[in-house]
Amino acid sequence: EGVCVWRMVRHMFSNLLLLWSISHDLYITGLTYHNLFSVPLDLDVRLRRLDLSNNFIRQLHTLALPYLEQLDLSSNQLDLISEGAFENLARLEELNLSRNVLNNNVGSNGKALQSISRLKSLDISMNGLSDDAVELYLRNKSSLDQLKMTGNALTRLSHNLFKESEGLRVITIDDNQISVIEQGTFEPLSQLETLNLAKNNLAHICDFKLHQVKYLNLSRNSVEFFVTREDDQLYRLEILDLSHNKLLYFPIVPKMNSLRYLHLQNNLVGTLNSEATMVSEANALYYEIMNEKTVRKNNLHSNWRLMPLIYIDLSYNHFRSFPLETFNHLLSLETLNFSYNCLQNITWNVRNDESGYRRQLFFPSLKYLDLQSNGLVYISPLFLNALTQIETLNLQDNSVQPCASMDQSAPQINLNTSCVVFGQLRTLKHLNLKENNIKMLQPNTFLKTSLVSLNLARNSHMGMQVGSLEGVQKTLQSLFISEINMTSSDLSLPCMPVLTQLNISNNRLDVIPSSLSCSPLREIDIRNNHFASLNHSLFLALSVHLNLMYISGNYFNCCDSKWLTILHELKGKLPDVSDTVCFTSDSNITITEYLKNPSVYCLFHTKISLSASVCVLLCIIDVALTLVMKYNGKCGNSYAVHNIYILYLITRICWHFSF
Ligand SMILES: *[C@@H]1O[C@H](CO)[C@@H](O)[C@H](O)[C@H]1NC(C)=O
Numbered sequence: 094e095g096v097c098v099w100r101m102v103r104h105m106f107s108n109l110l111l112l113w114s115i116s117h118d119l120y121i122t123g124l125t126y127h128n129l130f131s132v133p134l135d136l137d138v139r140l141r142r143l144d145l146s147n148n149f150i151r152q153l154h155t156l157a158l159p160y161l162e163q164l165d166l167s168s169n170q171l172d173l174i175s176e177g178a179f180e181n182l183a184r185l186e187e188l189n190l191s192r193n194v195l196n197n198n199v200g201s202n203g204k205a206l207q208s209i210s211r212l213k214s215l216d217i218s219m220n221g222l223s224d225d226a227v228e229l230y231l232r233n234k235s236s237l238d239q240l241k242m243t244g245n246a247l248t249r250l251s252h253n254l255f256k257e258s259e260g261l262r263v264i265t266i267d268d269n270q271i272s273v274i275e276q277g278t279f280e281p282l283s284q285l286e287t288l289n290l291a292k293n294n295l296a297h298i299c300d301f302k303l304h305q306v307k308y309l310n311l312s313r314n315s316v317e318f319f320v321t322r323e324d325d326q327l328y329r330l331e332i333l334d335l336s337h338n339k340l341l342y343f344p345i346v347p348k349m350n351s352l353r354y355l356h357l358q359n360n361l362v363g364t365l366n367s368e369a370t371m372v373s374e375a376n377a378l379y380y381e382i383m384n385e386k387t388v389r390k391n392n393l394h395s396n397w398r399l400m401p402l403i404y405i406d407l408s409y410n411h412f413r414s415f416p417l418e419t420f421n422h423l424l425s426l427e428t429l430n431f432s433y434n435c436l437q438n439i440t441w442n443v444r445n446d447e448s449g450y451r452r453q454l455f456f457p458s459l460k461y462l463d464l465q466s467n468g469l470v471y472i473s474p475l476f477l478n479a480l481t482q483i484e485t486l487n488l489q490d491n492s493v494q495p496c497a498s499m500d501q502s503a504p505q506i507n508l509n510t511s512c513v514v515f516g517q518l519r520t521l522k523h524l525n526l527k528e529n530n531i532k533m534l535q536p537n538t539f540l541k542t543s544l545v546s547l548n549l550a551r552n553s554h555m556g557m558q559v560g561s562l563e564g565v566q567k568t569l570q571s572l573f574i575s576e577i578n579m580t581s582s583d584l585s586l587p588c589m590p591v592l593t594q595l596n597i598s599n600n601r602l603d604v605i606p607s608s609l610s611c612s613p614l615r616e617i618d619i620r621n622n623h624f625a626s627l628n629h630s631l632f633l634a635l636s637v638h639l640n641l642m643y644i645s646g647n648y649f650n651c652c653d654s655k656w657l658t659i660l661h662e663l664k665g666k667l668p669d670v671s672d673t674v675c676f677t678s679d680s681n682i683t684i685t686e687y688l689k690n691p692s693v694y695c696l697f698h699t700k701i702s703l704s705a706s707v708c709v710l711l712c713i714i715d716v717a718l719t720l721v722m723k724y725n726g727k728c729g730n731s732y733a734v735h736n737i738y739i740l741y742l743i744t745r746i747c748w749h750f751s752f
């Protein structure tokens with residue numbers, strides 16, 4: 094979309110410039126054409142930019158545009174470029190030939206392309222190009238800075254390929270079938286910073302040598318291992334994407350590296366049982382590849398120790414235990430994505446120190462830890478202790494039971510219990526415990542944390558003891574307790590003076606907790622509950638801050654509706670009001686319908702109460718009259734009988750109306 098907008102803007106802008114320059118008789122800057130079958134003949138020689146993309150052009154003959162800098166011929170049917178086609182384009186710097194059929198007439202096209210050595214950017218993606226064609230097309234390109242060859246038919250990159258384009262800085266060759274990269278293909282490209290080889294067939298990176306490259310994308314190949322021979326060179330690699338491959342081990346990275354982002358998601362790392370096995374096998378592999386007989390040291394760890402990594406994604410791998418000692422080396426690591434592995438338990442499986450004591454390791458920079466969907470039951474308190482800077486912990490879709498708070502006077506950690514102690518995570522701000530099958534939230538569970546957001550959703554049948562949010566009620570801004578099947582008597586919330594977002598949808602609630610009057614709620618979701626009406630004064634207090642409220646899926650009584658009048662003022666802040674139904678004594682209508690003319694729908698209701706009060710009044714008068722008559726004894730029995738009959742009638746009518 095961004096590209097489209099940019100193109101539009103670019104076209105508008107260039108057309109404007111065109112008008113401007115025509116009227117000022119200056120260089121023409123840009124021009125765009127549509128529905129062309131060949132290049133127009135009457136082009137202004139002063140053109141600098143020509144966009145002929147998305148036409149039906151099949152052949153390109155000599156262009157005489159000495160000022161042309163950018164030429165876009167993408168998405169045509171170009172299969173023949175005359176040898177001399179570009180000879181008179183002395184200033185051409187950017188050429189886009191993507192989405193054509195340039196795997197034909199390779200000889201002629203090759204000669205044409207070889208004649209433009211000033212080119213800085215060339216895009217020959219999606220042309221069905223073979224290895225040989227590309228080798229021809231890349232000759233005489235000493236100024237080339239960016240090259241894009243996405244979606245061709247390359248299988249092998251030879252050391253001759255970039256021989257005449259050694260200034261390349263950015264190379265994108267994703268989505269080909271490359272399985273071989275010859276020694277010396279990229280090494281001579283001293284300016285190379287960005288190399289994208291995603292979606293190819295590469296299986297082994299045995300000897301990574303590109304110390305100049307900053308960004309390397311090897312995602313979606315079949316890479317089984319990635320090994321760098323240890324040397325004392327500084328590698329500039331900052332971003333390495335090895336996701337969606339077949340890695341069994343962590344990559345063996347350069348000793349002196351600048352790696353900050355490491356993408357290893359969707360691999361097979363952790364398949365081998367223990368961390369120790371994995372590390373020793375990786376090292377054994379290293380020495381095997383280096384042709385040395387014995388493993389001399391722990392290369393994996395010694396190199397990881399020097400890595401300034403801040404982000405690692407290991408989601409969708411096969412870990413059954415947490416690689417504590419490996420991560421312990423990553424002193425700058427801030428984000429660790431460990432979701433979708435098979436951890437079950439995080440035990441403190443660390444070798445003891447020399448004197449036999451249990452070692453406490455730390456993850457001193459870790460702020461964001463994602464452990465979603467691991468089947469976790471148990472997390473050692475020593476592990477949680479190691480998370481000294483943790484801010485966000487995602488434990489969604491596990492089986493973790495939070496512990497009640499520890500006795501504060503004896504802060505000893507009970508290593509035996511299978512529940513998880515959150516109280517010690519003092520830096521924790523965001524905790525996701527959605528879908529953990531939590532049975533009971535004990536008092537003081539989060540006592541010493543400073544939680545800002547807490548997600549307890551979809552723990553169906555979870556009980557919440559009074560005081561379970563004790564200690565976080567002053568910091569909590571966002572609370573999710575949806576899909577728990579809770580009734581109002583199960584829900585007790587403290588006064589939370591900074592709570593702005595609350596989701597209590599999909600429960601069986603019929604009363605909004607009145608403690609919410611403390612909270613400056615901006616967003617509230619009460620969908621799919623048993624509310625028949627909302628407390629008017631509470632709702633009035635809430636409506637001051639309310640910005641978004643979801644209410645559908647309840648069974649509201651239209652005629653018990655003092656609170657509904659407030660809805661009028663909240664118009665536009667109730668996205669699902671038109672899906673919300675309320676009932677009157679004889680029908681269900683949408684609240685929107687009801688609000689259009691409230692008096693019509695509940696008229697009957699109003700009448701009933703009116704007639705009922707009139708009846709009661711009449712009855713009282715009648716009884717009083719009768720008594721007075723009787724007392725005076727004037728009109729005798731017949732009047733009394735008559736009166737009793739009328740009283741009977743009125744009572745019947747009254748009875749009929751009142752109920
Ligand atoms: C070339 O054109 C295609 C299709 O219009 C576009 O997606 C691509 O980004 C262009 N290449 C460059 C290097 O601008």
Ligand SMILES: *[C@@H]1O[C@H](CO)[C@@H](O)[C@H](O)[C@H]1NC(C)=O
Pocket residue numbers: 207208209210211233
């Ligand atoms: C390389 O390009 C230059 C012009 O930039 C041209 O003079 C020269 O003939 C080209 N070489 C070949 C082999 O085409």
Ligand SMILES: *[C@@H]1O[C@H](CO)[C@@H](O)[C@H](O)[C@H]1NC(C)=O
Pocket residue numbers: 267291292310311312313332334356
């Ligand atoms: C690597 O390439 C893949 C496939 O094109 C892409 O999805 C991914 O975002 C890239 N990785 C990085 C870190 O840019």
Ligand SMILES: *[C@@H]1O[C@H](CO)[C@@H](O)[C@H](O)[C@H]1NC(C)=O
Pocket residue numbers: 358408409430431432433461463
């Ligand atoms: C972690 O990985 C999962 C699965 O790939 C993804 O959905 C989630 O957004 C990632 N988390 C972070 C913080 O990147």
Ligand SMILES: *[C@@H]1O[C@H](CO)[C@@H](O)[C@H](O)[C@H]1NC(C)=O
Pocket residue numbers: 436437438470471511
């Ligand atoms: C995890 O720990 C529980 C009890 O602490 C134990 O029953 C279970 O077998 C352990 N699971 C694994 C995979 O180690």
Ligand SMILES: *[C@@H]1O[C@H](CO)[C@@H](O)[C@H](O)[C@H]1NC(C)=O
Pocket residue numbers: 507509
């Ligand atoms: C913890 O377990 C060990 C044996 O597994 C037992 O000896 C010890 O008494 C237990 N401690 C507590 C506090 O339950």
Ligand SMILES: *[C@@H]1O[C@H](CO)[C@@H](O)[C@H](O)[C@H]1NC(C)=O
Pocket residue numbers: 553578
């Ligand atoms: C919610 O609780 C009710 C009553 O205990 C029960 O009948 C119903 O099946 C529960 N619903 C879910 C989704 O657990």
Ligand SMILES: *[C@@H]1O[C@H](CO)[C@@H](O)[C@H](O)[C@H]1NC(C)=O
Pocket residue numbers: 550551575576596597598599618643
């Ligand atoms: C509230 O929670 C439900 C169920 O967990 C979810 O579908 C809904 O999108 C949430 N509402 C908001 C406003 O995020």
Ligand SMILES: *[C@@H]1O[C@H](CO)[C@@H](O)[C@H](O)[C@H]1NC(C)=O
Pocket residue numbers: 607610628629630631634
């Ligand atoms: C309505 O809410 C107010 C607080 O705003 C509370 O004092 C009152 O008791 C509530 N009424 C009912 C019927 O719950």
